[in-house]
Amino acid sequence: MESQNKNEEQKPPNPNRFSEKREPNSAGGLKDSTTSLDAVNPFYSSQMDRQSFTQDGAYWAHRGSRGASERDFALSRNNSMSQEIQELSLAEKMANVVGAPVTSESMANPRTNIDSNELAKELQDIFNAMEQCIHLRSDYMHLSLQCPGDNPKDLDNWDIYPKPPAPSYPPKVDSNGNILPQEAEEVFDFATVHIPEKDGLLYHITNGVYNVYGSEDDIVQGKEMANVPTIKKYYQDLDFMQNLISDGPSKSFAYRRLRYLESKFQMYLMLNEYQEMADSKGVPHRDFYNVRKVDTHIHHSACMNQKHLLRFIKSRLKKNPDDICILRDNKYLTLKQVFESLNLTAYDLSIDTLDMHAHKDSFHRFDKFNLKYNPIGESRLREIFLKTDNLIKGKYLADLTKEVINDLEQSKYQMVEWRLSIYGRSKDEWDKLAKWVVENKLFSNNVRWLIQIPRLYNVYKKSGIVKNFQDVVTNIFEPLFEVTQNPKSHPELHVFLQRVIGFDSVDDESKAERRTYKKFPPPMEWNIDMNPPYSYYLYYMYANMASLNFYRQRRGFNTFVLRPHSGEAGDTDHLSCAFLTSHSISHGILLRKVPVLQYLFYLDQIGIAMSPLSNNALFLTYERNPFHMFFQRGLNVSLSTDDPLQFHFTKEPLIEEYSVAAQIFKLSGTDMCEIAANSVKQCGFERQIKKRWLGDNFDIAGVVGNDIHKSNVPNIRVHYRHQTLMEERVMVLSTLRSMKEEVDKQTPKPHSNYLPVEPMLEHLVLKSPSFYGGSPKNIIGKEESFGSSQLQALNLNGPALPVGSGGFSKGSFAAVSMIAEREQRKLGVDSVLDTNFELEEDADDIWD
Structure with missing residues (x-):
């Protein structure tokens, strides 16, 4: 017996153990292999892992010598092999790869406990529900005219004033072949702008939503021209989405598909990374530095870095100390007197005394972060240097903005979409803001504007500025309907709106939202001090914007899109609201916790402007940021700076954002150029400009x-x-x-x-x-x-x-x-x- 055991121990291993054929056992798996290794260790060992890795490396190295056309389309080949694999049970697949007996009960009998009809029905239910969500979003986008092709400014004959400079390459030459000098850029002159006449349509607000009517009788009879979803339908659709994203099988399906997409991209890179490098090297002139990139999420009052703001404050304190700039306690103070009251001189100022950078004390403290907007912790300095509506009519901020614009135009390839605030406290906010932009000629081919609306109703209500939520809605949207009906009533606002892309909703998303009502009251009846929830704000922004877009499109004016902050913190239903109503979003880091919604964002390629450096200071450390995971999975993500004043140090904050991401996530040049191209596609610049940046057919998939x-x-x-x-x-x-x-x-x-x-x-x-x-x-x-x-x-x-x-x-x-x-x-x-x-x-x- 001992000699027999000894002979069995000395028996050499079967060299064909990975391919030996075994009969199925009674459990539905395979009979035990005869190899000695299987008898000792039935699991997938590190030795096998190394061996398979070596074999795979040799195999793919051999495949690397194939022709370019074969390699390019190798991603979807081997159909016959995949068909054979599909016919095997899970146990057969594992046994063929590992060469080990099946030891898990679920693995040994993978199909006996699962009804294929049940599985097919479950998948079909998931598909139907996801498709319904996509169709719901489609309906909301169409009704609000946020789809490509809906905006009149995307037409090739849209007149951009001032006109963008002509391309510098190839240079224009005369008949003798001499290079002609480049034409000077057109300078904005408000007197030359054509202001259209008044329109005959009417507008009226009902239950917090403005709409357009043909006559007074139509208002009485309720014959609305714009089709806007009711708030009841909105919340029903929102509940449907919430049920789907919390459904167990749907979460499992979406999670597995997202993991598959991530792994597939990693495999793609292993096979094609060097080919991508070769293709990029073959392109003359272009590299990451001279492809267009747009900062799709940046707030105007924090668009400069600390050093730039400090240098500007010092220069004004030295050159214009006697400028009267603020009213305090019924007394006008000069700039010099303001700093004397703070016991500061120009020599005392430094980055540290400004104290505007978001450090560790701001993490999960949005209240402290908001205080960082005050230079030296003083609100009076913020009012003087960072506000458009102050005693000096925003002169200092306009001068500072011109300096930042000059830097952007010098860089040539960096564009921004700055956010300006409209609070909804009074109707004249729009006129003041428009006059600030027009009178200071803050027009640039590198700049477009968005309007951010802070969710601060509770603050205005407590201070007695407004009586109910409808007052806020009226203050925000009535001037826009007025200028659309009769542009000559607000000529500066009409000109300013031609450079406005859309609306943003901002505030601290981490605030708790209590559901005190079973059914939310209309805005006229929302007269308590409590702030409405995020979903309530977003609906009334969407509904009023939808009817406004209908009116503006009818008149041939540019329309707007909704691009709110969503998914930075707080509840996941913020993302569901944005999915239904918004063209694209900012932040979106909470999508990592909602696989179904993340998969829907992927399927519909909804733009996400992510700011990892901002998130690192406020809500999520950099190494945990899902940006790279989203990018690998194929979501439509771009990089943005959010607030360079608080988060960045260099003169080019967008390049700083890209460089940090490239180092941490090991992004290649192709990756960064793809992200830059995503930012151009997400942005709100005119289509004729995008065609110049990305090519005539950029919007064809x-x-x-x-x-x-x-x-x-x-x-x-x-x-x-x-x-x-x-x-x-x-x-x-x-x-x-x-x-x-x-x-x-x-x-x-x-x-x-x-x-x-x-x-x-x-x-x-x-x-x-x-x-x-x-x-x-x-x-x-x-x-x-x-x-x-x-x-x-x-x-x-x-x-x-x-x-x-x-x-x-x-x-x-x-x-x-x-x-x-x-x-x-x-x-x-x-x-x-x-x-x-x-x-x-x-x-x-x-x-x-």
């Missing part, structure tokens, strides 16, 4: 819309992002699944070196997942058809094409085919895709 010579993002990266997104959308959204089936029926199957025209509809029609309100329903039609106006929005030369109504019909397919053929002729290539890409498999690969 996929490789067709990418111009590597302007974005410096390789086509292979763009193709991966688009292909992966389409896979997820086809899986979840039934309208896209039905469209795929229809394309499958109508698409020929021969092997070809170019893409057939009709499957290219996803590249030509799906400009982005949210191009027509973020829902394929509005692309292929459940309730609306893909009409001629949408075809014209593709910006392809040629007349509008008549298409059938009620769905994506044969006529629609013919229309898209004609568009694709015309695009091929315009690009002069065999394929609508880039010439570097060649398909060797069926056209169905586009859906894989």
Whole structure:
């Protein structure tokens, strides 16, 4: 017996143990392997891990020698292998890889306890619920005219005044080949601006929401011209979303898909990182420093760094000490007297005495952070230097703003979207702000504006400024309806609004929101001291903006979008509210805790302007920030600075934000250029300017819309992002699944070196997942058809094409085919895709 055991111990291991065939056992797994290793250790050992890693390295190194066209499209290959793997049970898969007997009961019998019909029904329920959420958002976006193509300023004939400078390259030359001097930039002159006449439509507020009417009789009868969702429907839709994001199976599904997307991107980088580097090196002139990048979330009163503000204060104290700048206790004080009352001189001032940087004492203390806006802790200095409405009419802040604008224009490739505050305390706030901008000529081709509305009703109510919440709504929106009806009543405001992108809602999200009402009262009846919840604020901002956009679009004026702070802290329902009502959001770090909502943000590619340095000082340490995770998973994220005065040290805070992220998260040049391109797509600059920055077809999804010579993002990266997104959308959204089936029926199957025209509809029609309100329903039609106006929005030369109504019909397919053929002729290539890409498999690969 001992000799027999000894012989068994000396028996050499089976060299084919990873591929030996074993019969299934009674439990549904496989019989034990005969290898000695399995008998000793049934688990996946570190030795096996090293061995498989070595084999994988050799395999992928060998694959690296394949041609570029094969490598580019290798992401969706090996269908036959995947089909074979799908037919194996989980136990068979594990046993074949590990070579070990099945020891877990759930692994040994993976299918006996799960009804496949139940699983399919559960998944279908999840898909239906997610699709309904996407459609809800689509409806809200369409009703508020926040979709691309809704804003008149996105038309190519929109007049931007002052005009942006002409491109400096290639330089203009005369008939003799001599380079002509560049034209001087146009200077703003208010006297030359055309102010339109008064319009005959009327407006009226009902239950806190303004609407547009054709006549006085229509107001009496309630015949509203703009279709705005009621607050009842809003809260019903919000409850539906809250139920979905708290559903267990939905959370599990979304979490697994997000983890899969993250792992898939990491695998993609392992295979294609060097190819991306080679593609980027082949692009002349472009690198990270000279691609356009937009700071999509920055507050104007903190747009400079501390050193800049300190230098400005010192210069004014030395050059203009006798300027009368403030009224205190019925006495006018000069700048010199103000500093004497503080026992300070210009020599005493330093960064430390200003004390405006957010240090450790501000972490989870938003109240202390707000105090950082006061230089030297004195509110009077904030009023003098950082306010637009003061005794000197914001002169110092205007001068400081001009210096920051000059720095931006010198950098050329950095743009900002500054937030200015409207509080809702009085109706004349808009006129004061507009006159400050217009009279100081604060117009720049690098700057656009957003209006931030702080949620401070409780403060105004306690001080007696307002009687109820409707007073706040009236103070904010009535001047906007007035200037839309009759621009000559507020000419400066009309001019200023042409450079305004949209609205933002700001305040401390971490404040507790108590639900004291089973049913919230209308704004006229909200007369208590308690502040309304975030969802209440956002609805009345959205509803009034929706009817205002209807009126402004009708008059040919630019419309607005809603881009609130959301998901920085507080409840997760803030993100649900923003998902329904907002074009994009700022912060969004709480999405890491809500996988379903995070997955929906991915599917609809909702823009998220993230500020890791700001979060690091206030709510979340840098290493825990989900920005890099969101980026890897494919969410539409960009980097922004929030408050350079509190969080940054250098003259170029946006570059500082990118540089820190690149070091901490090990971002490559391609990563940073992709993030910069995301910021341009999210921003509110005019479409004709974006075309100059990213290319004429920037709003077409996929490789067709990418111009590597302007974005410096390789086509292979763009193709991966688009292909992966389409896979997820086809899986979840039934309208896209039905469209795929229809394309499958109508698409020929021969092997070809170019893409057939009709499957290219996803590249030509799906400009982005949210191009027509973020829902394929509005692309292929459940309730609306893909009409001629949408075809014209593709910006392809040629007349509008008549298409059938009620769905994506044969006529629609013919229309898209004609568009694709015309695009091929315009690009002069065999394929609508880039010439570097060649398909060797069926056209169905586009859906894989």
